[in-house]
Amino acid sequence: MRKIWLFLLLLAGSMLTIPAFAANKKITKVVLDAGHGGKDYGARGAYSNEKDLTLAIVKKIGTLINDSLRDVQVIYTRTDDTYPSLKERHAIANQAGADLFISVHINSTPYWYEKVKTGTRTVYRGHGRKRRKHVETVYKTIRHHTTQLQGTESLVLGSIRNNQKSKAVVDYGESIVDEPDLLNENDPQTAIIIAQYTKAFLSSSVELGTAIQQQFANQGRRDLGVKQQSLEVLAGSYMPGVLVECGFITNPDEEAYMNSEQGQWEIAKAIYRGIKAFKMQAESGK
Numbered sequence: 001m002r003k004i005w006l007f008l009l010l011l012a013g014s015m016l017t018i019p020a021f022a023a024n025k026k027i028t029k030v031v032l033d034a035g036h037g038g039k040d041y042g043a044r045g046a047y048s049n050e051k052d053l054t055l056a057i058v059k060k061i062g063t064l065i066n067d068s069l070r071d072v073q074v075i076y077t078r079t080d081d082t083y084p085s086l087k088e089r090h091a092i093a094n095q096a097g098a099d100l101f102i103s104v105h106i107n108s109t110p111y112w113y114e115k116v117k118t119g120t121r122t123v124y125r126g127h128g129r130k131r132r133k134h135v136e137t138v139y140k141t142i143r144h145h146t147t148q149l150q151g152t153e154s155l156v157l158g159s160i161r162n163n164q165k166s167k168a169v170v171d172y173g174e175s176i177v178d179e180p181d182l183l184n185e186n187d188p189q190t191a192i193i194i195a196q197y198t199k200a201f202l203s204s205s206v207e208l209g210t211a212i213q214q215q216f217a218n219q220g221r222r223d224l225g226v227k228q229q230s231l232e233v234l235a236g237s238y239m240p241g242v243l244v245e246c247g248f249i250t251n252p253d254e255e256a257y258m259n260s261e262q263g264q265w266e267i268a269k270a271i272y273r274g275i276k277a278f279k280m281q282a283e284s285g286k
């Protein structure tokens with residue numbers, strides 16, 4: 001079944017020439033995609049879940065666009081705690097003929113383990129005359145999920161085969177969880193889809209991501225940059241798109257910030273202003 005589906009997708013892909021994103025293009029429809037939802041909680045912090053934060057932020061972006069960019073129609077992939085599949089999200093975007101796809105997510109880091117001394121215990125080893133008393137140190141392992149890592153990044157769909165590893169990993173020696181679903185680039189059909197998307201939309205997606213990151217930087221947030229990844233969440237929409245990671249839910253300060261109304265509005269404003277800047281640039285034909 002899956003093979004048939006892939007074959008049809010490939011057939012459709014080869015017949016369909018994806019039109020490149022044109023200069024002078026009017027941006028009139030924007031898809032806002034709140035990551036995860038329903039049974040899919042996304043990343044978990046000390047007291048909050050990614051799926052709730054992405055929805056709260058996405059609704060605020062929608063409010064800002066509706067209030068201030070009157071010629072832009074907002075299309076949500078979800079407006080409540082439900083889980084549309086990635087395929088369904090792509091279908092919503094494609095059927096609407098949207099011009100941009102913005103997927104909002106929250107970053108996290110893996111658990112790490114610390115061995116802590118809790119005391120000592122006396123044990124006896126050996127037999128008969130060789131029996132000796134030993135004092136052993138007792139440890140317990142504590143699981144941590146907090147990080148000092150902070151900031152925002154924008155991910156675009158592109159081949160990562162020849163790409164450098166994420167800069168944050170180099171900076172901090174700590175890995176970010178590869179939480180978004182990645183495509184298998186070794187599959188030739190997937191490679192074709194990525195190549196087609198890249199040709200049509202990579203440069204405009206990078207421009208959009210750069211515009212959003214610029215706004216976060218203006219707010220004083222740490223800018224982790226725009227990165228290419230083979231993201232499944234962006235691979236089925238035929239329009240420029242970006243996945244914004246708004247901060248680290250495993251960083252206590254950022255978790256508090258992203259749970260606050262003020263923090264959510266600031267994040268929404270950065271993304272809204274980035275969309276607006278991109279729209280103005282695209283419509284001026286530059």
Ligand SMILES: [Zn+2]
Binds near residue numbers: 180
């Ligand atoms: Zn996510």
